[in-house]
Amino acid sequence: MTDDDKVPAAELYTEAFAADPYPTFARLRTERPVCPVGSPRFDSWLITGFDDARAALTDPRLSKDLYGPDQHYLRIFGPNSEGLNRNMLNSDPPEHTRLRRVVSQAFAPRRIEALRPRVAVIVDQLIDKIIPQGESDLMHDFAIPLPMTVICELLGVPPADHGRVLDWTQVIRTSGSTSRPPAEERAAVQEAQLRLHHYLADLVRAKRDDPADDIIGALVRAVDQDRTLSEAELVTTTFLLLFAGHQTTADFLGNAVLALLTHPEQLELLRATPRLLPAAIEELLRFDGPLPVASPRIATEDIDYQGVRIPRGSIVGVAINAANHDPGHFADPDRLDVRRVRGPHLGFGHGVHYCLGVSLARMEAELALSALLRRLPGLRLGVPLAEVRRLPAASPFRGLLELPVTFTV
Template identity: 40%
Template sequence: MTTLTPGTKQEPAVVTAEFNPFAPGMLADPYAMYRALREHDPIHRSEMMESWVLTRYDDIDAVLMDNRFSSDRTRAETSFSQMMREQQEQYGPMSNAQTMLTSDPPDHTRLRKLVSKAFTPRAVENLRPRIQEIVDFVLAEVGERGKFEIIHDLAYPLPVIVIAEMLGVPPEDRHRFKEWSDTVVATLGGPFTPPEVMEAGRKAIDELAEYFSQIIAERRAEPKEDLISGLIAAEEGGQVLSEDEIFATCILLLIAGNETTTNLIGTSMLALFRNPDQMQLLRETPTLISSAVEELLRYAGPVHGTGRVPKEDVEVAGHTFKPGEMVFTLLAAGNRDPAHYENPEELDITRNPTDHLAFGDGIHFCLGAPLARAEAQIAIGTLVQRFPKLRLLDEEPEWGGT
């Protein structure tokens, strides 16, 4: 049986007058609702989310490219942002440092330059043989069984092994890494997260802090060829990362390099199963794998939206957003905008849509994009080629929130 994250089977989402990310069916198929909003209310006010919701490609890209919008969601004047501020104060070391994800220039510029020195596309390219080794090892174990769980057997272990090795985490600790990552990710629902889940998240952060503090101390005393040593050594204009910034960056890389890639592999394979002509085309023409992954990122990308907060009055498409308002850009809706892509609801692995929004845009364009692409290309390409009779056993997989 091939499943996505553990959860329940769902019918496609019912289109409602207000955008509700928690409506029945949204996990399985949110695109009908996205399409309705894009066609009838592209700058939509969701009272549930206390946010403006954007669904057109050009509007979304305009916001992402405009530095008058802040990535620090705690700046928003909403109850959700107030809860985020309160939660951050309880996260110990995480509350003492900014990350690239939630900071603005000049802090963002400094952090990104420092982290980029230890996280280059060339370094990712050098990882390709090791990624292939991991995929081969995992598939050798499951291939003899005749059937396997793509998520559990491949999409879960691959990214956590890769990011753990990059950071320099010993093999015996990788299972703890995955548990910590899943526990922290479960807290990202903000006001919709149960108190016991938030408490588990705080405990996981504390355990991660203790764990990384020990590794950071070891690397300061005896550097190695790993990412943590690189973060410690990174220097730009006489500036280095603080201890808290190194820790926060490790957490960001752990979660961003784990959860999203797992989901990308899962949703991509499901899309190929549901479009067998495209899977067969990829099998017959393996050189299309790069184009195929770009199209799968557009068609079924793992990150559906991201928030911004205007720092001043900003006009987009005739609408003026006010300081402190939350603006939620639905990347996945923009990626299926017919004003930007021809036949956007169709999966076409020859399209090669390199301008998709799956990794965002502007100064916050995903730093880990080369790694995500490499892992997806190798995992999906190997699966399709190695198992020519690969088929989906359950037409409706089980979905779980992230």
């Protein structure tokens, strides 16, 4: 693969792409549905069509094992990542099966549904703080603290520690969006990762000394009773649940509210017909999901997609948001339609790595959006759309740094 073959970073890692990646995704899906891509961090291959994306997400030749003998994580995450990122997200069966089985019961739909009253209370408490102001940064005041509070309570993070855990995760989430020099930015992220790793290791030890009825407590018991997890895996699994349990939900909520505010006819339709909300959540996830490209995979052999040879050892990205706008599967895919009949979108992934927290994410989204529509009448953007600040295009997540809104009270 030569530099001339690659889609240059200048096309994919710009403010314009961060604001609206879908025209570029459409062009690639038509002209180069499987293509090499240059990036600021690592070169990769990008798959953009729905059928190919769905197939790639279950292709055993595309491995998720980044920490095996070839140590692909060094290219992707760097040398300091193993303490937090060596988890089930970056593993293949049977390791993935073993790790996922331990935590899957904690996210069973029946257990998650039992949390609904508590999540509803958290939603209302956050909105209670917003209402007297008449305006808000919904990311800071609502979209981020809601799923962070929920996952911290599920894991068993003491309330007094929620604030600093949130601070560390936000340093990681917003990497690349500050005005600091790149070296300072990297150092800040590494420090946040280190502090979070030490904190979680200490919390796990505390749970062993004082067992509790929470997810970390259950993981500790799994280690102590049948050695299902090693000590290191226990910490990395806790990190994955903490980060994945709030990051994508927070970004989804921000993206969803912004999509509704910029499509006022859909917003009013949803207000007038609340029964549409479950279908609307699926449509909003399809329309502008928080994970534009699935986490990296590695080609374990030469692979052909669309007649294009992806060489062994290549990093492969499956462009979920591009696939979810494929006109071969979704009529008029660039139109937001909360009445759209629910289709097989890839917003929660596909295959063995299908989102473990899907029931929790849907429940949080339903309660959050329902309460915002009901309790904040006249909700509208507080700044012109062009001034809404987003995560940088190089971020693995698609989300907002801020969402200024106003409303009537």
